[in-house]
Each structure stands twice: as C-alpha cells, then as structure tokens.
Amino acid sequence: MPEEQAVREEETKRLAEVIGLIDRRLLKELSVLSERRGDVVGIRQEFWDDLSINFSDATELGETWSSIVQQAELLVERERSHKVASEAAERLARQRDNAYFARIDFVEEGSDGPAAPIYIGRGSLVGEDGETFYIYDWRAPVSSLFYDHEPGAAAYDTPGGEIRGELSLKRQFVIRGGKLKHLFDTDETIGDDILQAVLSEKSDTAMKSIVATIQKEQNRIIRDERHKLIVVQGAAGSGKTSAALQRIAYLLYRFRDSLTSDQIVLFSPNPVFKGYISRVLPDLGEANMRQMTFRELIEARLGRRFEVEDLFTQTEALAAAERTPEGEAREKAVRYKGSEHFFETVERYLKRLGQAGVRFRPLRFRGDTIVSADEMAERFYVAFGQEGFGDRLAKLRRWLNERLTGWVDQQMAEPWVEEAAELADDEEIQRAYVQVRREGGFHDEAFNDEDKMTDLLLRRAAERAIEPLRRAVKGFRFLDPVGTYRQLFASRTLFAECAPDGRLPDGWEWMAQRAEETLARKSIDHEDATPLLYLMEALEGFRKVEGEVRHLFVDEAQDYSPFQAAFLRRRFPRARMTVLGDFNQAIYVQAEESGGFGGWTRLAAPEDTSVWRLSTSYRSTKPIVELSKRILRPEDAAGIVPFHREGEAPQIASCRDGADLADRAARDVAELLAAGHATIGVIAKTAHESGNACALIKERLADDVPVTLVTGGSAKLPKGVSVLPSYLSKGIEFDAVLVWDASEERYGRETHRKLLYTVCTRALHVLRIYYTGQLSPFLRA
Template identity: 50%
Template sequence: MDENHDEWQQEEKRIENIKQILSEKKNELMENNKELMGDILELRQGFWDDVTVNMDEPDEAIETYASIKQQAELLSERERSYGQFHKLVKLYARQEDSPYFGRIDFQEEDGELESIYIGIGSLMDKNKEDFLIYDWRAPVSSMYYDYAPGPVQYETPVGEVTGEMKLKRQFIIRQGSLQGMFDTGLTIGDELLQHVLGGNATSHMKSIVATIQKEQNQIIRYDKNKMLIVQGAAGSGKTSAAMQRIAYLLYRYRTSISADQILLFSPNHMFISYVASVLPELGEDNMRQVTFQEYAAGRLDRDFELESPFEQLEYLLSDRDSQRLERRVAAIRFKSALDYKNLLDDYVKGLTEKGMKFRNITFRGQTIVRADEIHRYFYKLTGRIPNRIESVKGWLLDQLDAFQLKEQDKDWPVEEAAFLAKHE
C-alpha cells in the first residue's frame, strides 16, 4: 500500500513507546535477578545453618526431615524464579529489536474495535491491565494467519468468538526501527516474505513465525487428536511447522507439558544442530533430540548388541567371506522388505490375545502388585494395545496410591530419616 505519512508516524511513535516499556521492564527484571541470585547464593551457602539436625528421637527425626524439606523447597522455588526471570530478560531483548510483526483491527460482535499487535511474545502495559502485544500462539492471534479482512472467528478455551477484521497490517521492524509497513489480505505479503528470507544464510534454522501460512497454522494449532501426521514435499515447511507446533504446545499446555517431556527424533546430528536455536528464539527451552539409533541403543543395549549404520556399511565393504556376506545381505534385504513388516504386525496382533510379559511391582522387598494380576487385568481389557497399556497404567497408579496411604503411618519412614546425613 502507499504509506500514509500520519499512520507511519503513529506506528513509529508506538514502537518507541513499546521500546521504552521493554527497557524499563528489562532493567527492573535485571535488578530483581541480582537480588534473587544473592538470595540463592545465601541459601546455598547457609543451607544447613537454618536446619536443626536431631536424630535422637523419632519425633525429632521427623522434625529434622520437615526442616530440610522446607529449606530445599525454598531454594528450589528461588531457582525456578531465577530461570523464569532469565527467560523474560532474553525475550525482552529480542522484542526490543523487533517487538511485533503484525496487527489486526478486530471488532467483536456488539463490541468495540480493538487493535491487536502480534509478536514472538506477549507484553502488558505498566499497570498489567492491557496487552500491548499478543503472543503469536495466543488464540486471538490465529486470525492473523487464517483470515483476510472481513468476517472472522477464533476458538478460545471457553468457546468460539466471532466478529469482523477491519484491517490486517504487516510490519518489518529491525533494530527497533520501522523499515516497512503494508496492509494485506489472507496471504503473507511478498515484501515481508522476501525481507525475512533474504538475509544471509546461516547453519541454523530461523524461527519465521511472521510468515506462517494458513495451512501451516492449522497444523501448528491442531489439537483434535493425539496423533498428527504431516506429509509434504521437500522444502514445503514440514520442519518449520513441527518446531512451531512444539512451541505452540508448550504455550497452550504450559501447566502440564514442559520441554523435557518432548522427544524429537532427528535423522542425524547435523539436523540436530540445524534446528537447535528455533525454540530458544521463541522463548522456550529446547526439547531433547536424538537419532533413532541413539534412542534404540539406550533402550536395548542391556539385552542386545546394536550395530550402527556405519558399522554395518564397514562390515559389508570389508568382509572377504562371500558366503557369509551373501547371507548378511539377504538378511538386511529381508528386514527391509514388506514381508518382515507383516511378520511384525502379526506378532503385535498376536499380543492382543496372549504373550505380553509383566513383572512384579515391588517396594522394599514387598510385592505391591503381582505380575499375574497385571496380566489378568490387561487381558480383561479390549481394544488396541496402546489403549490397554494406558488403562493398566491408570489402574497401577491407583494401586500405588492405596499402598502409599497404608505405608505413610508406619515406622519405616522415621527409621529412614534417621539415616539422613548432614552434608556441608
């Protein structure tokens, strides 16, 4: 669009105001961080000074245990707060460079017109009453990716909100300076796309949330089923959508999911390095990444000897025994064929009728749930094996809760507390 001088000045003025607020918030956090770090160091150095250790009597041992637990929880809370503050400081620093990339003017039915600015993270005003910037993963932000100006709607945890989008505007902001501004329709404007993609190539993937397309947004925010399979040609944006989906899930379910609960299988270590910076750029901790070979080795190495692709290739190239090599190649071909997959499918199908192995669940030499009890419970269930395993898991947790209630009033917890040592 032809840039209107007055609107350009208004947007520049707003950016300066946002930068001022970000600077104040960042400085305040850094000061709080210094105080918090001092508290953490003081707690670590004087941990045992605030704990009274007395194991002479059972009651005093219990009091000692409670005192240690209270001190440890206080230290843990301080360390968690420091980690959150540190993440916010880094987010504010990134927002100072480019606070937002989009704006939509939305009028809810029977409501007032509201200008919604969208960036990599949320920002509230000084009084913490209104949002100055909405996180790109917030429900209201989905309209930016899914609609052109006109009738719109978006889903919230409490239901659907409908209204009209009066304006959709995109920005190019670098080093806190407005470099481009244009109104657009449904698709991301070519100017923005070219500017974002036109930078110098790097060995790390960029987190380009400003250029998410409608179809990618549907993948990122999909939550109707637990399983989601995405198919696309090379270069179609599957990896970008996957990383952005992880960031979205960490935001959407932040009270129940953390980064250390997510596992990403990567084809190789070069790929791991390539995508390593995406989540930190979006203000999230990195999830664990492994190759399938590493994952399998971690799970099976105790019972099986695993051969890496490199070891296999070296064997095939170096073995001079033609008959042994022929057998080996035939085995590899068989395990790569559809017949072998069918055999595995038949085996798994057979496990729905019999063959699952379980072990006793024990604690302190006492059997809580016997293997044959778990076996009977599993085979009383119907349906697919993963669904049965989930049901067995819930049942076992109920058994453990019942066991805990019986054990908590016994003498052994007090006896165990008596062996706690004082470590300087």
C-alpha cells in the same frame, strides 16, 4: 507518500511506547534478579559459616537438623525465584529486540465500535494495569486471523466457539534491535515482501523460528487439535520441520496446564540435525521437547550387550557392495525386514510364543547351574500355562527369586561363602553389629550374638555374590530374545506358518544364513535391530513403553521402514503422532518400497488421520528449485512449486580428475566466503569420499579458513565450511552447496536419483556441481 510517512511515524511512536514498557519491566526483573542472586550467595555463605553439628547429644542433633531443613527450604525458594526472574529477563530482552511482527485490525460481528488493532509477536505483553494487551502471542486464538485470512470477512476458533467479524487491515513489520526497519500492508495471508526479505537472509548454524512467515496451510497443521495422526508430505524446503517445531510451541501454549515439554518426543534423523533445531523453542520462550534419534532408542536397549550396526554404516556397506551378488542379496534382506509383511510375520510368531518356543537363559554361578533353561520353560508353559503371558512372566520372576533364595540357604556351609565373609570390611561388620543389636542382641541375657553375627556376614557374602543374578532376573535377562529371534529363521516351516500369506520372501535362504552368522557373534545388522527390539519388548510386556508421552513427532519420516513405524506406534501407545517427510528424499534402502507414507497412514483410523501436502519450496532460489526438479521423475516433480525468489543460476563444472575438482572447489569456497556466505556445505556421496574431500580442500586453503569434517557422531553444525556425506545433509540448509563429484559413476543408478535431489536441495542461494568423467544422467539437460 505523505500518508505512508504518517503511518510510519504513527507506528514508530507506538513501538517506542512498547519498548518503554519493556524497558521498565526489564529493569524491574533485573533488579529482582540481582537481589535474589545476593540472597542465594548470602544464604549459602551463612549456612556453612554458622553450621556446627553436635552428634553426642540427641536434642542438639535434632535442633541442628531442623535448622538445616529451614535453611535448605529458604535457599530452594530463593533459587527458584532467581530462576523465574532470570527467565523473565531473557524473555523481555528477546522481545525488546523484535517486539512484534504483525498488526491486524478486526471488529467482531455485531459490534458498533471501531476495529481494534491487534499486534502479534512471539510472546504476549500486558500493560501495567494487567488488562491492556500491547502484544498478543502468535499462538493465541485471535492471532490465527493473521495467518488464515486476507482483509474482509474472517473468523477464528476459540475454546468457547467461533468468532466472526471483519478484518480491515493486515500490516507486517520488520523490527530489529528495537527499531522499525520496514512495514508493509498486504492483501495476502503473508506478504511476499516479508517472505523475500526473510528468505534472502544468510543462513546460520541453527534453524530459526518462522512465526512471522507461517503460511495458511502450515498454520492449520500447527493448530490441529482434532486428529490423532497428522501426516505431512512436503517438498524440500517447504517448511515441514519449522511447522512441526511451531506446532510443539503451540501445543505447550494451548495446553500449558496439562502438557509439559517432557511429554513431547521428536525423532530427528541424526545428531547434527538435533543440534541444528535445538534453538527454535527456547527462542520462543519454551523448553525444548525430548529429542532423540532412532539409533539412540536402539542403542539404549541393545547397545550394552551387542554390537549394533547403525543406518549410516549399513548405507556405507551397501554402497561398497553395489553391483555384487552379496550386495544385491543384502538389499533384498534390508527391504524385506523393513516391510509390513515381516512385521505381521513377527506379530504372528509372537502369538505362537504364547504356546511354545520362548528361549530362556539358565542362571549359573561359578559354572554351576542354579536354574536351567528347561526348568524355566516347564514353569512358564506348564505350571503357569493357564495365565496370560504377562502374568506368567511375573510369576516366573518371583519363582526365580525364590530359587535364588533357596540356593543361598544351601550354600551357607560352603567354603567359598566363608572365604567371601572373611573379606568383609569394617563397615560391613559394623552394619551387621547394628542389625543384631536392633534385634535385641549384645545385652546381658544374650548368649549367641557372635553366632548371629557370623551367620549374618555369611548370608550377606552369599547374597552379594549372586547380586548380578538378582539384577538379571529383575531386568528379564533370563529371557533369550536373540535365541528366540534366530529360531524364526532356523526353520523354513516355522517362518512360512507365521507369514501372513504362508510364503517365504525372495532371498530367504541368504537372510537365514546371514542372521545365523551375525547373531551368533552378538553382532546385529541394522535391518535386524528393530525386529529384535520389538520381539524383546513384546516378550517383556513392553515394560519400557513411553505411556506418559502425549505427542510424538517424527521428522524425515520417509526414511523409516513400515516396520519401524509400526514399532513406534506400539512403544508410544497414548501419543498423538505428527509425521513429516518428503518421499522424493527417501534415500535409504529400507524405505524404498514403503509406498510413500503408507506405513504411517495405516497406523490410525481414516477419521482420526489428517494428510497434508506442502508443495511450495521456500528454501532455495527459483533457479535451484528448477534444476532440482529436473533430477526427479516428471510425475514426482509435478507438484513442486518454487517460490519466486530469483538468484544465481546453478553451475555444473566438468573436471579433468580429482585434483582438478579439488582445485575448483577450493577456489569457489574462498570466493563464496569472501562474498559473505556464512555456511558452505561440501557434500560428497559417502563418508569415505567426504573424508578425502575435506583433506584435499584443506590442503588448498589458508590455515585460517574453517573447514570441518562432519561425521555421524557430530552433534553441532559448525560455522564456515562443512564437509559431509550425503545422508547427513538431510534437513539442513547452507548458504551455498558444493556437490562433490556428481558423476555417472557416483550417481548413475536409479536408486541414486533421490539422493542427488536431496543433496542439491540443501542450498539456499548458491549451488555448484562438479564431476569427473560422465555427468550423472539425472543432471543432463
């Protein structure tokens, strides 16, 4: 005990020294911040108070302009300095609260000196001499010793090679508010005491950093610089997403001179999840990467011209049509159009389009055809037929612009042009006057200046009228990708010739009819959106490809079809890819037959691919993990290992009817809130059911209890009670989860097994399940 007390006193003294250094540094930054803020306000005030512009004298105007430029440059410099000081102050304030979380003592091989103590935190802290490291950043090479080794022989990699030596001490800290709360010495990579403490904390509406509890296998994923493709299969709650975010932070630190956050893209499963993880990188002192959903990618290209169904709407439609011939036919179409077979079919179709078949849209003005679709096809395939596809397209665009210019020449004497010119405003007339004067008009020798003015106004009126056609040519809208895509389904022979095995898929006739009906009314089913977008971008030469993106992260990758995986590889050609998911949570029809991560692992050569499996589930208590494993088939559950954190056993309650279910759920919500659970998720199967559940619970609770219906458009997870459909719960965690009606009727088919598993694994501490009628067969003992 005396020894433990001495260690604690020593560490407390050392922490006080570090806090003192941080306080001095923080005070200095706050002083600079205050000074710069005053400078910025003063410069802005003086700028407008003293500004007077004399337009009548060229010399005065030049001096005024020079003064404006100088003041603007000074203001920009002060604002930049203010921003730097503000960011430094924020970083130091975070560091003061939780300065570091670990200490390791390490002596290099061949060294005669004692083991050097190395303290590890979220960010580095260097002494006032500029050389003494009080804290090492967790991403520094030496910090990997903490994550990868127990005391004894150890080594870590540096840009200059491997450093070997002896690790004599591993100590972990819990520091809050600048005070030392707990410390543990451990012989393990990350001590269970720390993990227990962290995992037992209440949840929040945003994900937290895990740098203090990164596990050995997670650390290897985070620091992998060799592989072009990293695939992580992880059990629910195994830290996949957390590892991905720490990997982004590591890459920004490791390659800070050549990599920016704008060159990293993360695909999230839904807008709610985007908000949920948005705080992790800023808490580590890094700017957030670009974040988007696959839906947003599709909407950006197709949403302006078409009504595009999203994945959630498709899921609701399939749920509503379950056990009907129409529903079964649609399910076949969804599975097939997400398959590698269909991707290869579209690839082969694109090659054929190099010889014939691209559909074009005519350029029309007021009902008259300026350039017909047939003329474009003749130019593309005959006049430019010897060129490559992209060169042909570029030449066709130039030719169309020339045709538009020639058409304007022909229209100059038409009445509509004169009528349009007569509507020119004073500003337009002034611009025409200035141009004629620049060209030498309006002097004593000029005799036709008025005619030049008139011709100029007429031409500008005609050009203004056809500007939408110019923009259409620039934006490739003379191509008809929808017509070209429909064409593939219009002929059995064409489709079979493009198919890699020469065969039509099961249910092809229904697919062809459905595609014709929906696309004809400019409505795009979700299963058609990615193939159509791929064909569109391939025709345009992938003009929007994200070539500057260096790293692509895909979370919940098991929900992407093989077609979507291949499309992302084409769209981000230079990016290294990190994909994360859990095939036990593959809840969407489009990915049911993807073979786990087969669609992803085939995107890179085996030697460039690293596949990891994270089997330990840290999120939920052991009783919740054990019940969740029962839902899965034995072979799928075999690799899942619960972390030994005990807790309340899950409760399964039989209810007489919907009213009884609502009564029980409302009582439990009130009880759980009173017990201090900050986030409670009431999860129903569909959006319709979650809407009903939200209304029923609100009726039964006091008005001051926060109950929020979370929809597909929600961008942030609220505090209190969230009521949401099953498919929006992916990747999110709650202190307590209430499963709304886990009956056989709602979760009775084999296709519902993984959905129910996903729902139950959202719970950290408490899981309560209600049902009416018969309990889901996947929950029966």
